[in-house]
Amino acid sequence: MEYEINCSACGKSSPSLFNFKCPSCDQPLDVKLNFDFKAEKIKVKNYTVWRYAIFFPYVREKEIITLGEGWTPLVRFSDNTYFKLENLNSTGSFKDRGSTVLVSALHKLVKKTGGYISEDSSGNAGASIAAYAARAGLKAKIHVPENISGPKFSQIQFYGAEVAKVSGSRSRVAEEAQKIESGKFYVGHILHPLFRDGIRSLAYEITEQLDWNALERIYLPVSAGTLLLGVIDGFKHLVKSNVIEVMPKIVACQTIQVSPLYHRFKNLSYTPPERITSIADALVSVNPPLLNLMVKRLREANGDAVTVKEDEIFNAFIELARKGFFVEPSSAVAYAAYKNQLKNKEASKNDKTVIILTGTGLKTMSKPS
Numbered sequence: 001m002e003y004e005i006n007c008s009a010c011g012k013s014s015p016s017l018f019n020f021k022c023p024s025c026d027q028p029l030d031v032k033l034n035f036d037f038k039a040e041k042i043k044v045k046n047y048t049v050w051r052y053a054i055f056f057p058y059v060r061e062k063e064i065i066t067l068g069e070g071w072t073p074l075v076r077f078s079d080n081t082y083f084k085l086e087n088l089n090s091t092g093s094f095k096d097r098g099s100t101v102l103v104s105a106l107h108k109l110v111k112k113t114g115g116y117i118s119e120d121s122s123g124n125a126g127a128s129i130a131a132y133a134a135r136a137g138l139k140a141k142i143h144v145p146e147n148i149s150g151p152k153f154s155q156i157q158f159y160g161a162e163v164a165k166v167s168g169s170r171s172r173v174a175e176e177a178q179k180i181e182s183g184k185f186y187v188g189h190i191l192h193p194l195f196r197d198g199i200r201s202l203a204y205e206i207t208e209q210l211d212w213n214a215l216e217r218i219y220l221p222v223s224a225g226t227l228l229l230g231v232i233d234g235f236k237h238l239v240k241s242n243v244i245e246v247m248p249k250i251v252a253c254q255t256i257q258v259s260p261l262y263h264r265f266k267n268l269s270y271t272p273p274e275r276i277t278s279i280a281d282a283l284v285s286v287n288p289p290l291l292n293l294m295v296k297r298l299r300e301a302n303g304d305a306v307t308v309k310e311d312e313i314f315n316a317f318i319e320l321a322r323k324g325f326f327v328e329p330s331s332a333v334a335y336a337a338y339k340n341q342l343k344n345k346e347a348s349k350n351d352k353t354v355i356i357l358t359g360t361g362l363k364t365m366s367k368p369s
């Protein structure tokens with residue numbers, strides 16, 4: 001078998017692509033690849049995630065649902081520092097990498113049963129899943145908190161997804177989305193292993209765009225962990241396949257307000273604030289379901305976790321915009337963290353560094369002053 005889907009805790013294999021947690025212990029599932037990455041297998045004339053189609057063996061080529069996601073520009077910012085413009089994906093965020101892989105793998109089977117997909121997200125992931133469902137001609141029901149508004153919520157509705165407003169906490173929204181109902185297939189982006197696995201393509205792309213030269217440092221914002229875990233998996237696969245020699249130093253960047261990974265990683269206790277007021281409003285997972293897995297994988301990868309203050313995020317957001325990079329404030333968290341590490345001499349301008357700009361500024365709730 002070219003791949004297996006196994007439990008990250010008990011190791012038991014999962015028989016169905018639809019499972020979003022281990023059938024015996026409820027812990028997160030992982031996609032395990034039993035083949036090497038080989039550059040000569042890339043479809044070099046395909047400028048989307050699907051240039052790497054062969055490395056996603058559970059997707060049939062003729063069933064691919066694409067909106068042209070991936071192969072986003074890697075722009076040199078200064079010296080050895082590059083920005084990866086994930087804001088330029090089809091729906092405006094990196095989430096499209098997960099959605100294209102997940103929806104491509106499952107849409108045929110869902111349609112055959114006359115069913116629909118269910119997701120919980122009022123943000124970029126909700127919009128992305130809604131778009132790919134629309135492209136596949138698939139019914140999607142997106143569960144959102146009841147008080148939701150703003151551009152991301154409008155985007156979900158414009159794609160034609162059914163919206164279910166749920167009262168109560170964020171975990172109530174997830175419970176409602178997962179509740180077993182006839183015809184429903186839960187594809188929640190945080191838990192579903194295929195969504196996370198789609199993010200692997202980002203590591204392949206960055207490395208290919210750097211002409212297969214190893215990267216030294218990579219900065220990315222972390223909330224629920226799909227980006228972090230997917231990127232680690234991608235670089236791990238490249239190391240295992242002898243494409244690169246070592247993992248880059250992966251720096252997980254969080255806001256001070258929402259920093260459960262940072263605290264757990266540094267063995268500190270964390271109490272979330274009563275209300276999150278950060279302008280980095282895409283980073284809200286105070287109690288992420290994949291926290292244990294994130295800590296484990298980040299340690300194995302010899303990565304690091306840092307936090308940034310509110311004024312640092314704001315200044316980084318404005319600085320990026322004034323240099324022509326209009327991204328959402330949550331994306332600026334990674335740039336703010338990079339600047340801090342440069343200042344403290346924990347990072348050097350000589351290191352080949354990539355900062356992932358995760359989402360477009362056009363969806364921001366912030367207003368210019």
Ligand SMILES: [Zn+2]
Nearest residue numbers: 007010022025
């Ligand atoms: Zn298990």
